[in-house]
Amino acid sequence: MVEAALSISLSQPGPIPLDASIVAEAGVVMALVGPSGSGKTTILRAVAGLYRPRHGRVVVNGAVWLDTERGIDVPPHQRRVGMVFQSYALFPHLTALGNVMAALGHLPAAERRARALTLLGRVHLSGFEDRKPAALSGGQQQRVAVARALARDPDVLLLDEPFSAVDKVTRQRLYVELRDLTLSLSLPILFVTHDFDEAARVAGRMCLIDQGRVIQSGTPREVLARPVSARAAALVDLxxxxxxxxxxxxxxxxxxxxxxxxxxxxxxxxxxxxxxxxxxxxxxxPATQVLISRTDVSVADETPNRFAATISDLVHLSESVSVKVTLDGPDRPELSMTLPAHYARRTGLVAGSAVTIALMPDGIHLMRDA
Amino acid sequence: MDWIALSLSLKLAALTVLILLPVGIWVARWLAFGTFRGKGVVEAALALPLVLPPTVIGYYLLVGFGAASPIGDLWMRLFGRALVFSFEGLLLASVIVNLPFAIQPMQRAFEAIPRDVREAGAVSGLSPWQVLARIDLPLAWPGIVTGLVLTFAHTLGEFGVVLMVGGSIPGETRTVAIAIYDRVQAFDNAGAGAMSLLLLTLSLLALSITYMLSARVGRRHG
Missing domain, CATH: 2.40.50 (OB fold (Dihydrolipoamide Acetyltransferase, E2P))
Known part of the structure; x- marks a missing residue:
């Protein structure tokens, strides 16, 4: 059997509970998502060698970096990882060029400068080589951090919430740049975030982490739309x-x-x-699979799952309308749905309108209770 | 002006600084980056010279270095002379008394380096020695220099411990501070005044340097 580019298995009861097995393929961005304190950053740090779990095994392209059973623990500077830290962790006393060159120790001294300039060009930072981190914007610092991570010619790229410190507009641009960049790299990329939209934009695979465990993995679409359990649904805010x-x-x-x-x-x-x-x-x-009409629920109709309801809240967004309805009945459950703005306008829906809702049988997703 | 005392003081201060440069960096890094049980006790023990009267420190050093002590005995067997009331004994005492002056500024400077910056050095392929040379020292040097300048100035001005451990042997243990005391005892106010002015100037200079350096550290990390 061909071993995956990166395979991780970690376990320990505490102080940070871990029980995770993750396999990542080359050329695929794998997002590790979960709430704060779920252990996703610890998993990343264990791959880099910055955290040593009680029990664990990390194998990259057949090379064993960590195997606690056999007493193997390759120190971080001997693991070929590129890591982008949440706060970028640039060397404050070095210029952008110096930061990238610092990670080129594996090249002959004469080649480092040219290689660093190439890498800075690749992240669109030509012309900023001589600036120190304090003289760069957040987005530019992030690019230096990416260039420095790539400089090691890494076997694995680790990104720890790389977009959390930049503003929203910059972030949108960086998503695109990162996607383009990752398409050209044939190495496994682990990407830690707590933002599901971000994961869906950047990653091809996704692991949902909760209390150190992988509770679901798959494409972002699968994980976000078809959670395996009520807990997974709560975590992805379904x-x-x-x-x-x-x-x-x-x-x-x-x-x-x-x-x-x-x-x-x-x-x-x-x-x-x-x-x-x-x-x-x-x-x-999903909010998109709930149909709404003003027809009375008693009117004969073939559609299954029809219920009488009242609109409890209606918010106009730029192109859609976010609607909450309360179903009749003693438990008065509330459902959220999203409608095109023109539909809401044409039908004259307002808060308090009596409506009939229908739940599409093929849109209903069933999952374990726990 | 007692030129012999002055040159002895400068020699003592320079050698103390030379010894505390590597020792201070090593201990300060260990305290700044390490987490271990009993760290607070180690830090407290190292700070003791700041609060104890010099006579108390001097007393323990005298007992610890005396011919009856293991250290004094070993010294006597190795070199055939007593450690107390010798320049070497004075130097050892000076190193011990100056530990907090050297280590504390260095430790603060190392602690001010963000953990992830040092980790980024490691994942960039820098070995622990390279992290020291290319990240720790360039970022912490103002604190290191501050520690050394404070040590130098404090050694020039040390009186009580020197008197207890070294006495006042011309050319061996009589430092400027001791010489000033002797001059005053001998009603030579002019001689005492000249040497006092010199010490005052040197101390002011040293403290000015340390304040300028700490302002520099504050700017960088602020």
Missing amino acids: KNVFSARVVRRERGRIWLDWAGRSIEADAPPETMAAIAQGQALSWAI
Whole structure:
């Protein structure tokens, strides 16, 4: 079996609990996302050799960097990693050029300057070579940090919340630049962030980290839209998550009892196999999969999952309208949805309007309760 | 002016600085970057010379270096002379008394270097020695120089410990500070005045340098 470009497995009970196995392919940006204190930065630091877990193994292109069982722990300066720190950690006494040249110790002294100039050109910093970090903007400092990380000719690139210290406009530009840059690199890239949108923009794969564990991994789209558990849904801030019980399961469709309401949902074969009659579970529906109409709910209609509701909140955004509705019934559950602005205008929806909502069976996502 | 005393004082101060340069950097880095049990006790012990009366330190050094002590005994066997009331004994005492003056400014300077900057050095491929030479020292040098200047000035001015451990042997242990005392005892106010003015000027100069350097550190990290 061909070993992955980067494989990490770490475990320890404390002080920072870890129980994570991550495999990353060359040429793919892998985002490690999770709340503050979830251990994502610690995982990054363990790859760089800046943190030593109780038990762990880090293998890069077949080279063992860490194996606590065999007593192997290659010191950070002998691991070929490029790392961009959250605060960039530039050397304040060196110029931009000096910062990059400091990481070129593996090249003959005569070649370092030319190589550093090339790298600074690659991150669009030609002309700023002689500036010290204090004389550079946040975005420029970030680019120096990226150039310095690439200077090592690394086997792994580690990015620790590299966009957190720049303003929003700069960030949008840097996303594009980083994407272009990563497309040209054939090495595994780990990217730590707590921002899911950022992860979706920059990364091709995503690991959701919670208390040191990888609770889900996949493409950002999968992780964000189809969380495996209620906890994962809460972490990715998925709206419209509710509890229900399975009452019937039949040919790819599942009927649920949702606090006395009957709803039906499409379930892929693997979900069907994992779900039993009578089981309690969580379900969610994305804000885009909720339909709304002003027709009374009693009017005959083939559409399943129709419920009477009242608009409790309606906020006009630039191109869409964010709507919250409260369903009738003793539990008064609240659902969020997003509508095109023109639709809301044409139908004259306002806060307090009585409406009928329909939940698309193929939009309902079923997941474990825990 | 007692030129012999002055040259002895300058020699003592210079040698103390020379010894405390590597020792101070090593201990200061260890305290600044290390985390270990009992760190507070080590720091407190190193700061003791700042608060104890020189007579108390002098007393313990006298006992510790005396012929009856292991250190004094070993010295006697190696070199055939007593450690107390000798220049070497005075130098050893001076190094010990000056530990806090050298280490504390150095430690503060090392502590002011952000942890991730040093880590960035390591992941950039710099070995621990290269991190010392290319990151720690260039960033901490004002603190290191401050420690050394303070040590130099303090050694010139030390009186109590010198008197206790060294006595007042011309050319061996009689420093400027001791010579001033002797001059006053001998009613030679002019001689005492000239040497006092010299010490005053040197001390003012040394302190001016340290304040200018700390302003520089403040600007860089501010």
